[in-house]
Amino acid sequence: MTTLRFVLGDQLTRGVSSLRDLDLARDVVCLAEVHEEATYVPHHPQKIALFFSAMRHFADALRAEGATVDYLRLDDAHNPGGFTAALVAAVRRHGATRVVVTEPSEFRVRELADGWTSATGVPVELRDDDRFFCSHARFRRWAQGRKGLRMEFFYREMRRETGLLMEGDEPAGGQWNFDHDNRKRMPATLPVPHPPRFAPDAITREVLDLVAARYGHHFGALEPFAWPVTRADALRALDDFVTARLARFGDYQDAMRDDAPFGFHSLLAAAMNLGLLLPREVCDRAVDAWRQGLAPLNAVEGFVRQILGWREYVRGVYWLNMPGYAQGNALSARRPLPAAYWGAPTPMRCVARCVDDTRRNAYAHHIQRLMVTGNLALLAGVAPDEVERWYLAVYADALDWVELPNTHGMALYADGGVMASKPYAASGAYIARMSDYCAGCAFDPDEKLGPRACPFNVLYWAFLMENEAALAGNPRMAMPYKNLARFDPARRAAIAAQADDIRRTLLAP
Ligand code: FAD
Ligand code: DLZ
Numbered sequence: 001m002t003t004l005r006f007v008l009g010d011q012l013t014r015g016v017s018s019l020r021d022l023d024l025a026r027d028v029v030c031l032a033e034v035h036e037e038a039t040y041v042p043h044h045p046q047k048i049a050l051f052f053s054a055m056r057h058f059a060d061a062l063r064a065e066g067a068t069v070d071y072l073r074l075d076d077a078h079n080p081g082g083f084t085a086a087l088v089a090a091v092r093r094h095g096a097t098r099v100v101v102t103e104p105s106e107f108r109v110r111e112l113a114d115g116w117t118s119a120t121g122v123p124v125e126l127r128d129d130d131r132f133f134c135s136h137a138r139f140r141r142w143a144q145g146r147k148g149l150r151m152e153f154f155y156r157e158m159r160r161e162t163g164l165l166m167e168g169d170e171p172a173g174g175q176w177n178f179d180h181d182n183r184k185r186m187p188a189t190l191p192v193p194h195p196p197r198f199a200p201d202a203i204t205r206e207v208l209d210l211v212a213a214r215y216g217h218h219f220g221a222l223e224p225f226a227w228p229v230t231r232a233d234a235l236r237a238l239d240d241f242v243t244a245r246l247a248r249f250g251d252y253q254d255a256m257r258d259d260a261p262f263g264f265h266s267l268l269a270a271a272m273n274l275g276l277l278l279p280r281e282v283c284d285r286a287v288d289a290w291r292q293g294l295a296p297l298n299a300v301e302g303f304v305r306q307i308l309g310w311r312e313y314v315r316g317v318y319w320l321n322m323p324g325y326a327q328g329n330a331l332s333a334r335r336p337l338p339a340a341y342w343g344a345p346t347p348m349r350c351v352a353r354c355v356d357d358t359r360r361n362a363y364a365h366h367i368q369r370l371m372v373t374g375n376l377a378l379l380a381g382v383a384p385d386e387v388e389r390w391y392l393a394v395y396a397d398a399l400d401w402v403e404l405p406n407t408h409g410m411a412l413y414a415d416g417g418v419m420a421s422k423p424y425a426a427s428g429a430y431i432a433r434m435s436d437y438c439a440g441c442a443f444d445p446d447e448k449l450g451p452r453a454c455p456f457n458v459l460y461w462a463f464l465m466e467n468e469a470a471l472a473g474n475p476r477m478a479m480p481y482k483n484l485a486r487f488d489p490a491r492r493a494a495i496a497a498q499a500d501d502i503r504r505t506l507l508a509p
């Protein structure tokens with residue numbers, strides 16, 4: 001009676017539900033590197049290396065504990081290339097009579113898993129993934145009967161339920177949200193500590209060679225590779241963030257500075273999404289830092305809100321609404337993704353900077369993703385599925401359950417307002433206020449029309465004109481539409497013509 005415990009690449013947690021009752025004497029743990037997962041979108045080479053290296057280190061840690069591990073390497077001669085075939089082969093190899101898996105985090109893989117019992121011929125037990133604060137059932141209960149699913153209200157319930165940053169029944173500091181303190185521009189002279197870099201060990205080196213040979217042609221630089229790939233390294237990354245950057249996380253959460261691609265951000269999403277860190281321990285560390293006086297409340301609340309609030313909320317929205325959620329296109333956006341997203345030269349300084357940060361680091365922080373590349377795709381009317389494939393491919397932390405709602409819902413408003421009460425559309429003024437990008441740009445954020453006009457300014461008004469039928473009735477859009485109503489026909493025509501020109505030239509696919 002052998003039980004095969006199949007662990008997916010984002011389930012690298014010793015306490016994951018599929019391993020909780022692991023019998024070291026009788027069970028086999030199976031992990032599989034497969035070509036299909038490395039290529040269903042052209043993932044950034046650093047992302048593929050991160051997953052493979054973390055999987056190999058996790059397998060070694062299990063072996064050190066005495067577990068029998070069947071690890072399928074990408075370059076093994078008999079590698080069948082996909083999850084289902086790999087699992088079937090492993091069941092046969094070990095004569096397994098039962099398979100245990102923690103439910104896949106992504107809908108695409110969850111659908112595959114539904115076929116695993118018939119494919120393997122043995123019972124496959126799918127267990128809940130209880131590494132999150134909020135179960136699917138809990139989120140459904142919260143969402144039931146609500147007209148809008150506003151994150152802020154969900155977050156408050158999560159605060160009450162977990163006791164995080166609570167003083168009795170009241171939020172610590174008397175407020176749920178300190179966002180108004182968190183919108184500072186970052187002074188040019190403010191020193192920004194660099195996040196720790198984790199030098200590749202022999203296991204990672206071998207993976208880097210493999211990825212260079214097989215996927216080196218994907219968009220993105222493979223090296224320098226500096227991601228934490230073990231739990232011990234991820235804990236060091238957490239420690240470094242809490243001691244060196246958390247205190248300023250709140251103030252500069254929305255700021256973008258040309259020479260500081262990571263700002264005061266944690267870079268912990270990848271480690272959490274792979275399972276090297278648990279969200280609870282990350283939040284606990286941040287709250288402890290506040291209690292010890294090492295970080296102010298606006299920083300700690302802002303950080304906890306991202307994890308306890310946004311991260312749990314987007315997972316809830318995803319599982320509540322899939323598979324239909326991915327199909328929506330509320331603004332009928334159909335244009336192709338501009339080549340600038342894949343690194344084609346562009347005179348738009350902010351776009352060039354965010355794309356190049358992404359190419360070098362498989363990372364861009366939230367405001368770069370939302371207000372530069374996301375905002376541009378929204379204003380330009382790029383088809384949601386093209387944008388989503390890009391975000392899913394290029395970031396080390398990208399997994400469908402978290403990428404899709406952020407892109408489809410938050411950045412593109414393609415869900416028609418399930419996540420955001422209005423589109424995050426912004427002109428160049430926002431980027432000019434929150435960054436130093438405009439200083440080195442060929443365009444001027446103060447110019448509204450003409451050859452020097454910031455393309456975001458032109459596209460912003462064109463976006464409002466094109467989507468008037470869908471958006472003018474939204475009370476939160478009343479102000480921009482009131483301003484648009486003052487534009488005479490000649491001005492509208494000039495905006496439309498210049499927007500067309502920008503799409504044909506600067507935003508060519
Ligand atoms: P920090 O700024 O340090 O924030 C702390 C943590 O909060 C993050 O590690 C993350 O776990 C969580 N968090 C913050 N914002 C969000 C959010 N909006 N949704 C979910 N979790 C959040 N995040 C992903 O993990 N994977 C993705 O594929 C992803 N795609 C995105 C696509 C778009 C268009 C946008 C606008 C956002 C996306 N995000 C995604 C959310 C967010 O941008 C990243 O989590 C964050 O930039 C990761 O960097 P960090 O770890 O330094 O985060
Ligand atoms: C992202 C990724 C990559 C690149 N490769 C693998 C892999 O070879 N094996 C694996 O188990 N998981 C991989 N992953 C993560 C999966 O694509 C997917 O996100 C998880 O299975 C959750 O659904």
Ligand code: SF4
Nearest residue numbers: 350428431438441454
């Ligand atoms: Fe970006 Fe416009 Fe500023 Fe140039 S002027 S960096 S395009 S916001």
